[in-house]
Amino acid sequence: MKLQRKNRLRATALGALAVSGALVLTACGSDDNTGTDADGGKTSAAASNIKCDDAEGQLRASGSSAQKNAMDLWVKNYMAACSGVEINYSSSSSGEGIVAFNQGTVGFAGSDSALKPEEVAESKKICKTGQGINLPMVGGPIAVGFHLEGVDSLTLDASTLAKIFDNKIKKWNDPAIAKLNDGVKLPATDIQAFHRSEDSGTTQNLGKYLNAAAPSDWKYEAEKKWPAPGGQAASGSSGVASQVKAVNGSIGYFELSYAKSQDITTVDINTGGATPVEATSENASKAIAAAKVKGTGKDLALELDYTTKAEGAYPLVLVTYEVVCDTGNKADTLGTVKSFLTYTASADGQKVLTDAGYAPIPEAINAKVRETVAGLK
Numbered sequence: 001m002k003l004q005r006k007n008r009l010r011a012t013a014l015g016a017l018a019v020s021g022a023l024v025l026t027a028c029g030s031d032d033n034t035g036t037d038a039d040g041g042k043t044s045a046a047a048s049n050i051k052c053d054d055a056e057g058q059l060r061a062s063g064s065s066a067q068k069n070a071m072d073l074w075v076k077n078y079m080a081a082c083s084g085v086e087i088n089y090s091s092s093s094s095g096e097g098i099v100a101f102n103q104g105t106v107g108f109a110g111s112d113s114a115l116k117p118e119e120v121a122e123s124k125k126i127c128k129t130g131q132g133i134n135l136p137m138v139g140g141p142i143a144v145g146f147h148l149e150g151v152d153s154l155t156l157d158a159s160t161l162a163k164i165f166d167n168k169i170k171k172w173n174d175p176a177i178a179k180l181n182d183g184v185k186l187p188a189t190d191i192q193a194f195h196r197s198e199d200s201g202t203t204q205n206l207g208k209y210l211n212a213a214a215p216s217d218w219k220y221e222a223e224k225k226w227p228a229p230g231g232q233a234a235s236g237s238s239g240v241a242s243q244v245k246a247v248n249g250s251i252g253y254f255e256l257s258y259a260k261s262q263d264i265t266t267v268d269i270n271t272g273g274a275t276p277v278e279a280t281s282e283n284a285s286k287a288i289a290a291a292k293v294k295g296t297g298k299d300l301a302l303e304l305d306y307t308t309k310a311e312g313a314y315p316l317v318l319v320t321y322e323v324v325c326d327t328g329n330k331a332d333t334l335g336t337v338k339s340f341l342t343y344t345a346s347a348d349g350q351k352v353l354t355d356a357g358y359a360p361i362p363e364a365i366n367a368k369v370r371e372t373v374a375g376l377k
Contacts, residue, residue, distance in 0.1 A: 001097040006316075025146040032081035033176040050083035050343045052310075054335025061095020062090035063110030065236040066202050067138045067320040071110070073352050074344050085336060093236070095199025095224050100324050102126055107333040108341070109323040112201020113224065113299035118183065127325030135369050137344055138320040141284040142206055145264035146251045147245045148172055150187060155180045158213030164251060165193050166211075166218065167230030180270055193244045196254035197233035199224035202236040205318040206253050255318075256281065257357030270315060273309040284313035284324065284359040293317070293365065298326045298372050300365065319361070326376040338376050345369045 034359070061348040068091035075087045088099065098119055104126045114134045115123070123132030146154055151172075156164075160176050163169040169176060173186040196203045207222030220227035234240045237254035244252040245262045252289035255277055259266050268276035277283055287308055295301035301321070308315050322341060329337060343349045361369065 002274060020125040022059075022084055044086060049346070049348050050078055050081035051339060052085065053339045055082050055339040057084075057087045057332065058086045058088065058338040059107045059281075059333050059340065060088050060090070061097075061106050061108045062092055062093045062100050063106075063323075064112050064201055064320050065091045065238065066094075066112050066140075066255045066318060067110050068237075069255075069261070069356050070138050070320075070353055070358050074349060077352070078340055078343055080351060082339070087336070087340060091236070093196070093198045093224075094201030094204075098323065101132065104252060104330075106338045107324075107330065110320055111323055112318050112320050113204045114295070114299075114321060115323060123323075123325070127328035130325050130327030132323050133296060133297075133326045133372070134301040134321040134323060135341065135345075135370065136302055136319045136361050136365060137322045137341070137359050138353065139284060139288045140318065140320075140353075140357065141204060141256050141279040141314050141359070142209075142253050142316045142318055143256045143259040143264075143279040143317070144251065144267040145241065145259045146255050146267060146271075147244050147246075147248055148189065149248050150189070151184060151266075152265055153184060154265070155268045155270050155276045157272075158210060159217050161267075162210045162217035163213040164191055165195065165206075165231065166228045168217075181272055183286060189266070192247055192250045192266075193231040194234050194240045194250060194278065195226045195228075195231050195245075196237075196240060197226075197235050200226075201320070202237060202253065202318060203254070206316070206350075208304075209306040209316045230338065254351060257282075257359065260357045267315065271309050271313070271315055273311055273313075275311075277312060277314045279316070281354045281357060281359045283312055284317045286313040287315055287317050287360070288319065289358055289362045291362075291365070293368070298375070300368055300372065303363070317359070324376060326372075329376055334376065338373055341373045342370065 071089045095112040096299050097111055098107045101109035102122045115132050120131050170191055203226055204222050204224045210218035211222050234243045237258050240252040241258035242253045244250045266279045268278050270276045274293045291302040291304050293300055294303040302319050306315050353360050
């Protein structure tokens with residue numbers, strides 16, 4: 001079963017690469033995929049529904065590495081449609097993105113965690129007539145990837161994950177792991193747990209899950225900075241994934257797209273439901289669909305249920321936000337911000353997420369995002 005699943009992951013990853021490749025070809029102006037726009041210019045068939053409106057010039061954005069693969073697809077498709085517009089998204093970390101936003105150096109920031117009250121207060125210096133708000137744009141599972149020679153199937157629960165990442169479980173044949181994996185021959189290999197080296201919303205979301213689902217085993221606050229002793233650090237989701245890919249006995253956390261692109265086997269999570277749940281876009285969507293809007297006004301920050309036992313709902317999920325000013329956005333980039341985020345929140349924009357290992361935002365929430373983007377000033 002696990003081998004079949006791994007083959008499915010590989011096939012899906014190749015599909016995502018094919019999509020990405022197709023977008024690159026579109027951006028290059030393939031004659032087979034173009035039409036003529038109202039001004040006589042070329043527009044790609046794949047990007048024909050994108051409305052460039054008042055977009056122009058260059059737009060800089062930065063933040064979450066969790067949404068990098070989604071952003072790469074969006075930017076390629078958007079720039080294929082909107083000639084003369086350049087969007088540069090710097091994939092760093094959620095923490096760095098928020099800092100850049102509150103310094104006024106980017107048009108929007110990507111963050112895996114909603115703004116804290118003090119960050120909202122700071123944003124008012126940049127959003128002269130308003131404040132920073134959270135627009136949920138990308139959903140998906142935080143996959144727990146592992147590399148253990150001879151083992152291609154592994155189930156863990158919140159308690160064992162907490163103890164592994166807290167350096168309390170140190171061997172792969174620990175009785176707590178063996179109990180969850182009846183019939184699996186686990187070696188006495190040392191566990192090498194990798195975490196993010198920089199402030200990360202992915203780290204914070206993992207902490208929220210462990211706080212909620214294993215409160216007696218994870219005593220740390222859910223912060224962007226890695227809190228537990230021990231383990232090894234790597235930069236960005238790509239760095240953690242690369243280490244897990246390379247090191248036998250390793251385990252780490254990153255977005256599913258990184259597991260797919262690097263062909264890393266992922267952990268199934270025992271939620272206490274009937275069967276362990278696999279990290280898939282569809283299973284993450286089942287959990288995200290139950291999210292509630294906790295933000296006020298135009299802020300659309302979500303509250304997720306990390307303790308769900310619903311059948312097939314993968315509980316370790318994150319939602320990545322695009323952070324913008326509700327009012328007080330810079331005039332020279334406002335048109336491009338609105339045009340680009342209108343596309344990413346559209347049905348076409350959300351459709352590309354599943355093939356890339358993400359989960360589209362539920363339509364009821366996404367409709368509110370589009371309405372809010374339209375009203376940005």
